[in-house]
Amino acid sequence: HVDMPDAEKDKRGIDEYLIRLSLGVENYEDIERDIIQALDKAQIGEIV
Secondary structure, eight states: OOOOOHHHHHHTTTTTTOOOOOOSSSSSHHHHHHHHHHHHHHEEEOOO
């Protein structure tokens, strides 16, 4: 979304806190586990 005008980002509800995930055909359970693990580490202050 880097090339999208600010007005369009606002219209779509896109802000600087958006986390965009681009996923392929991986096992969704593996991806979910990875995301949960990363968020858990981020909450306790570890570098992810």
